[in-house]
Amino acid sequence: MQHDDVIWDIIGNKQFCSFKVKTKSQGFCRNEYNITGLCNRSSCPLANSQYATIREEKGQCFLYMKVIERAAFPAKMWEKVKLSKNYEKALEQIDENLIYWPRFIRHKCKQRFTKITQYLIRMRKLVLKRQRKLVPLSRKVERREKRKEEKALIAAQLDNAIEKELLERLKQGTYGDIYNFPVHAFDRALEQQDAESESESEEEEEEEEVDDEDVGKREFVADEEVEESDLSDFEEMNKLRTSSDEEDEEEEESSEEEEEEEEEMEMETKTKASRSKGKSPANGSAARKKRAYVEIEYEQETEPASKSRTT
Amino acid sequence: EFMHLKFYSKKKKNKKPKKKSPEGNAESSGVEKEEEKMEKSEPGAAAFPPTFSVSEIKNKQRRHLMFMKFKQEKRKQKMQLKKKKKKEREALGDKAPPKEVPKTIENQRVFDETMVDPEDEEVAFDEATDEFSAYFNGLTNPKVLITTSDRPRGRTVRFCEQLATVIPNAHVYYRRGLALKRVIPQCVARNFTYLMVINEDRKMPNGMVLCHLPDGPTAHFKISSVRLRKEMKRRGKDPTEHSPEVILNNFSTRLGHSIGRLFAALFPQDPQFVGRQVATFHNQRDFIFFRFHRYIFKNEKKVGIQELGPRFTLKLRSLQKGTFDSKFGEYEWVLKVSNFSLRRQKSCDKETN
Numbered sequence: 001m002q003h004d005d006v007i008w009d010i011i012g013n014k015q016f017c018s019f020k021v022k023t024k025s026q027g028f029c030r031n032e033y034n035i036t037g038l039c040n041r042s043s044c045p046l047a048n049s050q051y052a053t054i055r056e057e058k059g060q061c062f063l064y065m066k067v068i069e070r071a072a073f074p075a076k077m078w079e080k081v082k083l084s085k086n087y088e089k090a091l092e093q094i095d096e097n098l099i100y101w102p103r104f105i106r107h108k109c110k111q112r113f114t115k116i117t118q119y120l121i122r123m124r125k126l127v128l129k130r131q132r133k134l135v136p137l138s139r140k141v142e143r144r145e146k147r148k149e150e151k152a153l154i155a156a157q158l159d160n161a162i163e164k165e166l167l168e169r170l171k172q173g174t175y176g177d178i179y180n181f182p183v184h185a186f187d188r189a190l191e192q193q194d195a196e197s198e199s200e201s202e203e204e205e206e207e208e209e210v211d212d213e214d215v216g217k218r219e220f221v222a223d224e225e226v227e228e229s230d231l232s233d234f235e236e237m238n239k240l241r242t243s244s245d246e247e248d249e250e251e252e253e254s255s256e257e258e259e260e261e262e263e264e265m266e267m268e269t270k271t272k273a274s275r276s277k278g279k280s281p282a283n284g285s286a287a288r289k290k291r292a293y294v295e296i297e298y299e300q301e302t303e304p305a306s307k308s309r310t311t
Numbered sequence: 312e313f314m315h316l317k318f319y320s321k322k323k324k325n326k327k328p329k330k331k332s333p334e335g336n337a338e339s340s341g342v343e344k345e346e347e348k349m350e351k352s353e354p355g356a357a358a359f360p361p362t363f364s365v366s367e368i369k370n371k372q373r374r375h376l377m378f379m380k381f382k383q384e385k386r387k388q389k390m391q392l393k394k395k396k397k398k399e400r401e402a403l404g405d406k407a408p409p410k411e412v413p414k415t416i417e418n419q420r421v422f423d424e425t426m427v428d429p430e431d432e433e434v435a436f437d438e439a440t441d442e443f444s445a446y447f448n449g450l451t452n453p454k455v456l457i458t459t460s461d462r463p464r465g466r467t468v469r470f471c472e473q474l475a476t477v478i479p480n481a482h483v484y485y486r487r488g489l490a491l492k493r494v495i496p497q498c499v500a501r502n503f504t505y506l507m508v509i510n511e512d513r514k515m516p517n518g519m520v521l522c523h524l525p526d527g528p529t530a531h532f533k534i535s536s537v538r539l540r541k542e543m544k545r546r547g548k549d550p551t552e553h554s555p556e557v558i559l560n561n562f563s564t565r566l567g568h569s570i571g572r573l574f575a576a577l578f579p580q581d582p583q584f585v586g587r588q589v590a591t592f593h594n595q596r597d598f599i600f601f602r603f604h605r606y607i608f609k610n611e612k613k614v615g616i617q618e619l620g621p622r623f624t625l626k627l628r629s630l631q632k633g634t635f636d637s638k639f640g641e642y643e644w645v646l647k648v649s650n651f652s653l654r655r656q657k658s659c660d661k662e663t664n
Binding site for chain 2: 129130138141145146148149151152153155156158159161162163165166167169170171175176178179
């Protein structure tokens with residue numbers, strides 16, 4: 001026999017109901033057939049033998065009804081009525097099916113039906129709008145990509161590549177007449193490529209040194225160490241001097257000293273130019289480190305003298 | 312210590328993968344591996360069992376010690392070998408064999424058939440008639456629209472602003488939940504040539520959709536390691552309004568060529584050399600590194616570069632033929648993420664040495 005009050009007395013207040021979810025202010029009912037979703041005496045589907053709900057399946061709404069006559073047949077307990085897609089017609093259907101039923105259930109059924117239709121409409125609208133797709137990232141793949149990127153960056157040697165490209169463009173003349181560099185440097189490179197005899201290149205170097213304005217200047221320089229480290233900066237100077245290098249190291253000619261002087265001239269003008277611009281290019285500083293000790297040598301000789309005077 | 316260890320070795324079986332046997336060889340007087348059986352039958356053998364591997368010692372400290380010794384021995388042998396080789400090389404002088412070139416990924420790559428030959432007529436013909444021909448013939452000027460995904464965070468917004476300073480004639484617009492498919496016809500109507508969408512995830516830009524507008528190809532990139540201007544070390548002042556030069560390195564396959572043209576068409580055809588600014592897209596192993604520099608020629612052999620502007624790396628994820636259409640578009644190339652990295656086998660799709 002169905003004793004609703006007894007059932008409610010037990011599950012509602014005193015003992016355990018597996019569908020009940022309690023929060024601080026209110027209790028909810030997780031039963032799928034519950035019409036309001038709250039845990040109440042009038043909303044509990046277990047404690048009411050005459051009960052009705054609206055449920056939605058794949059966009060279709062159904063009216064479920066339970067009467068006490070079928071309480072003994074749990075398999076056939078709920079009567080399922082398909083509601084029409086038209087909102088007003090469906091409301092009439094609900095009214096017609098739940099005629100003579102308690103006011104509360106009728107009202108709550110209609111409310112629930114309204115809410116369901118509203119959210120179905122919203123779902124249909126959202127599908128038409130932009131949908132955000134979440135693409136899962138594989139952690140392993142991401143880690144591997146990061147490492148590959150680092151390695152690729154090292155292999156790329158970007159600064160060198162950019163500088164090389166810019167110098168190439170300068171040589172090919174894409175810049176036109178903007179930069180007025182002495183032309184004989186280009187000729188020197190060209191002739192080096194054409195002629196492969198060492199003596200020719202030496203003669204050209206000596207002639208050009210004679211043309212320098214600062215022939216008479218004296219510099220205090222270290223020995224061959226200076227030459228090699230500074231020469232490595234210039235890729236082309238390396239090419240020019242592969243043959244002449246050996247000869248220079250073997251025989252100390254006057255041309256060697258003059259070459260050193262010329263290099264120092266160039267380096268000094270470069271450093272002065274870069275200082276005047278007020279910039280410190282990343283490569284310039286690295287290059288300057290190699291040449292730095294030449295400057296230091298020069299300065300050290302003058303500074304201590306001045307210091308000693310002041311003290 | 313070694314005598315004590317002999318007890319462990321007696322218990323082990325004969326069939327052992329003999330990986331770390333050289334340790335025994337180094338210590339003992341070169342006992343062969345086959346003689347292990349004989350050693351087992353002689354309980355009083357003083358020689359150190361050769362097939363004893365370091366990993367069998369249960370005691371961690373002792374195991375560690377033995378392993379260190381083993382490593383040192385190996386290192387010593389390596390050094391000796393090196394010295395010997397060096398001596399030989401010096402002794403031979405000029406007749407010494409040339410130094411071996413170390414193997415790099417770029418060396419080991421299998422040749423890719425899609426490498427573009429500079430004189431390839433078919434490629435030249437294709438490029439004369441593709442979507443970029445209008446730009447390369449000087450008919451259109453680039454006009455770029457930069458936008459983001461919904462609700463961009465500060466970092467992305469700043470990134471977009473900096474991109475707009477790098478690319479001349481670029482406009483940043485705030486995306487207010489608009490659908491790209493509706494944005495595109497509006498852009499075309501206003502004579503934009505490029506649409507660039509920076510996608511954001513967790514407050515960082517992580518994707519870029521670059522769409523060439525009058526139904527041009529759409530490229531989808533993954534952005535990584537973004538550095539904004541104020542995070543750069545030793546940077547220069549802000550870039551000026553001059554149009555920069557463009558350097559495209561290593562875009563040498565067919566796919567690389569089309570991507571290279573995609574990047575080239577972002578910038579106006581005639582760069583202003585007065586500005587001395589250069590934007591570089593360098594492709595290395597399928598990663599495209601973007602840098603923006605200011606250069607100065609110190610003399611005809613030396614140039615100094617100073618980095619301004621943002622830097623980021625791109626990796627191409629897909630190339631689509633028409634404008635942006637993720638559902639029905641025709642994909643020309645899609646990145647395949649293979650867990651098994653076939654580094655030595657097929658070359659990467661886009662580049663060369």
